[in-house]
Amino acid sequence: xxxxxxxxxxxxxxxxxxxxxxxxxxxxxxxxxxxxxxxxxxxxxxxxxxxxxxxxxxxxxxxxxxxxxxxxxxxxxxxxxxxxxxxxxxxxxxxxxxxxxxxxxxxxxxxxxxxxxxxxxxxxxxxxxxxxxxxxxxxxxxxxxxxxxxxxxxxxxxxxxxxxxxxxxxxxxxxxxxx
Numbered sequence: 001x002x003x004x005x006x007x008x009x010x011x012x013x014x015x016x017x018x019x020x021x022x023x024x025x026x027x028x029x030x031x032x033x034x035x036x037x038x039x040x041x042x043x044x045x046x047x048x049x050x051x052x053x054x055x056x057x058x059x060x061x062x063x064x065x066x067x068x069x070x071x072x073x074x075x076x077x078x079x080x081x082x083x084x085x086x087x088x089x090x091x092x093x094x095x096x097x098x099x100x101x102x103x104x105x106x107x108x109x110x111x112x113x114x115x116x117x118x119x120x121x122x123x124x125x126x127x128x129x130x131x132x133x134x135x136x137x138x139x140x141x142x143x144x145x146x147x148x149x150x151x152x153x154x155x156x157x158x159x160x161x162x163x164x165x166x167x168x169x170x171x172x173x174x175x176x177x178x179x
Contacts, residue, residue: 011089011090012029012034012089013088013089013090014029014088014089015085015086015087015088016085016086016088017084017085019065019066019069019084022038022065022084022086022088023062023065025088026038026052026061026088027061029054029088030052030054030056030058030061033054034054034090035051035052035053035054035055035090035091036051036052036054036088036089036091037049037050037051037052037088037089037090037091037141038050038052038065038068038086038087038088038089039086039087040068040069040072040084040086040087041084041085041086041087047071047072047074048068048069048072048073049068049143050064050065050067051091051141051142052064052065052088069083072086091141094108094109094110094136095108095109095110095173096108096109096135096136097109097172097173098174099171099172099173099174102172104135104160104162104172105135106135107131107132107135107136107160108131108132108136108145109130109131109132109162109173110129110130111126111128111129111130111164112126112127112128112130112164113125113127113164114127126164126165127163127164128161128162128163129161129162129163129164129169129173130160131160131162132144132145132160133145133160
């Protein structure tokens with residue numbers, strides 16, 4: 001092994017069973033200067049997801065929490081659905097497409113690897129690189145910058161999946177073959 005192992009820092013996160021708990025968690029984190037993202041347990045197409053910067057006023061934060069809850073409860077169909085439990089988590093940075101020449105430069109990405117079994121042996125296949133629907137702008141985050149909205153983004157913006165087996169994808173993402 002070369003060098004020392006990477007330092008691992010815990011990710012601040014909380015679960016809230018209701019609106020009052022969610023507000024308490026968010027305001028306590030904001031008092032410590034921590035910006036958060038909130039997400040309902042079973043969010044589809046990013047319904048109910050909201051960015052909550054620490055520098056916002058408590059009034060603006062409360063309004064955004066209430067709007068997120070209403071959005072989560074609305075969901076996709078006619079019948080209302082439960083928004084809780086909610087998770088509040090610090091917003092993590094992610095890898096972005098580093099190649100300035102690539103049309104998706106600056107978009108967040110993650111690698112999706114299929115794992116399957118043949119008899120008693122596991123096999124892995126790097127299937128796709130999943131990219132966010134919009135270029136990352138930490139100063140003005142929106143849902144389309146999240147990775148979990150790729151299906152909605154793909155439908156609206158022509159798709160953001162790149163084949164992991166393509167050397168062009170490796171180059172665009174700054175990945176070596178060894179990686």
